[in-house]
Amino acid sequence: MLPRLCLWLLLLAATAFGVGGTKVAYNDRALVIDGERRIIISGSIHYPRSTPEMWPDLIRKAKEGGLDAIETYVFWNGHEPRRRQYNFEGNYDIVRFFKEVQDAGMYAILRIGPYICGEWNYGGLPAWLRDISGMQFRMHNHPFESEMETFTTLIVDKLKAANMFAGQGGPIILSQIENEYGNIMGKLNNNESASEYIHWCAAMANKQNVGVPWIMCQQDDDVPHGILNTCNGFYCHDWFPKRTDIPKMWTENWTGWFKAWDKPDFHRSAEDVAFSVAMFFQKRGSLQNYYMYHGGTNFGRTSGGPYITTSYDYDAPLDEYGNIRQPKYGHLKDLHNILKSMEKILLHGDYKDTTMGNNNVTMTKYTLDNTTSACFISNKHDDKDVNVTLEDGVTHVVPAWSVSILPDCKTVAYNSAKIKTQTSVMVKRPEDGSxxxxxxxxxxENLQPFMTDEKGNFRKNELLEQITTSGDQSDYLWYRTSFEHKGEGSYKLHVNTTGHELYAFVNGKLVGRHHSPNGGFVFQMETPVQVHDGKNYISLLSATIGLKNYGALFEMMPAGIVGGPVKLVDPATNTTTYDLSNSSWAYKSGLIGEHREAHLDKAGQQWRSLNGTIPVNRPFTWYKATFDAPAGSEPVVADLLGLGKGVAWINGNNLGRYWPSYTAADMGGCRQCDYRGTFKAEGDGLKCLTGCNEPSQRFYHVPRSFLKAGVENTVVLFEEAGGDPTRVDFHTVAVGAACAEAAEVGDQVALACSHGRTISSVDVASLGVARGKCGAYEGGCESKAALAAFEAACVGKESCTVRHADDFRAAAGCDSRVLTVQATC
Incomplete structure (x- = not known):
């Protein structure tokens, strides 16, 4: 018995100390995993922005796209919405998410923060922190550091218990503490406290003993001991860590940009993203993470920063619904394959940068053991192609704003500006408008109880700040007061607010409504009112549309009618007659429908219907209908065009805020798109925007797991502003047209549909520049031979591949050899 007992104890000890796990170290060139230097290509997929049922498919597509790792923030206010009340269920089941990553055979990067920014409400920090005495966010003070350490330890312990860290055999190879603190340190008006705080963060993280390196992004100055600092941005090729003993890592390569209610859609081209990645690895990069690889959806009211739309698509390689976005996905996949084929020489080889006659053109040659070489040639000109002649005498044409990669320093295997994968046009079905x-x-919505100041949670002789008063448990906070007046009178009601929206009622009548422009968050409402003899009541409903999530001291930015003033102004003299700012105000958070959980369609709700007719364009109204789930497996969207502003639920699941009546601004970037040149998301020079002068968001993701097959599904709307729900409909989203180009004879041309759909027709097979764009090509210089080849290989198939052949010929005068193909799914 003793030998068996000893063996059992040895096995138990081995398990406890992670023997058999993965060892993660680093040197100046790369992360070192189990003794091997590794190039790591990662992508951000945020677990709360999708559903557990979606996770395996998203992760599988990421792996098939050439990714090694999945990166995610940890969402403190989602996990701890109320102090010491935790949520790790559903799409907040972080352990399940990391197990899915592990089951896919991928690594993971854990970004605890717990401040995350991320276009997430309050940057991920819980609003209840404001209730703690002496609290200063992200500064060296005991209240904040105590809460931060408590939450960080909770997450670490939970993941340790599930053996999720690399040393335990799990997928997590890196952990992050804090987030982009270097961007704001100098703006906090207390450099000593900021420095003490960031060093405390590092010490606290390191004592967690997770067994993998800790990183901090955008912490270029005052880097604490034991921390690896990293870069975030559209481009990081010219960035290097100040320490010479750590690798060059890029934790956020922004694949697009988020969208606000008053902004059109931002698009970053596949060519430019590939250019940035190729430049980064040309300049000794080792780890690169796409932010986002799948953007997802801001489900629920607690997600999404100020004025951020429900969609967080981000123009990512996997779209909001989880579909593959082509050509971005495929073009980057090709790049990943090339880089991985060069991994050893890039991470072990000697390197030499040579300027090729101009600072904008650089050739980098990696050499290993004086026998093997690999080359990058980059052209940063945004307006001209260049010819580069290498040592072997061969001249290569490098297009403007591109990088050519030559794994043998002889043959170009990849150029960032030359896309060889298909372009997919996504369509919403049914397409006939039915x-x-x-x-x-x-x-x-029962507003009557709020039309006086007789009932409320409490009273105060001042106008309070909304976040601390409501605890951010609702978008809505009622401010109500009364005053005595002799006789009748006419005034202007003046309200100064830092809220996002305001509705004003006098004696039960709606007299005014207004919302702030995005980014302003301070506005004045002035509206004419009539008062009567005796007691008059003023009820103000302040609403937020997500809380600020970024900037120095962002948490101190107030919301609501804090301080006011609220006053009645004589319209004739424009002087204040009644200043009500310090009157007795009654406060109540939320709406009655919220408290009664009308969205759950519980028994006893007083729904009305009169022969199928309902009132439309009526503010503060709840609507309900049943519908059949669309057949198949394609992603489902709700088309909410016609509605005003409010919130939508499907079978009790919150889709998020909607606001299709808000039209996106007309910006110059909607009228120009060229992949060449620096991409921007702010300021001058914007480009490749779509959706100007259209509803900011019209389609809302309905995950299949929210739906029930074979039985009726329920949609509930709270229409705050007034709209027409009879126009609401449901569609599926899938590839409608697939297009591809082949510039050279011998190139393989691949086409694919999605979700089991097959190619129904080949519409264009042209040798020349086809007119129009994918999905609406008009052809020209058609090749009968090419058309026949594609029809034979593709029609009736989910995917097909055809080689561009020399016998593909077009009519006389069509001398281009560029083959353009379009098929319909």
């Missing part, structure tokens, strides 16, 4: 016949019922 709609389901939904039968609606309705229920008014």
């Amino acid at each position: 709609t389901q016949s939904l039968t609606w019922s309705w229920m008014p």
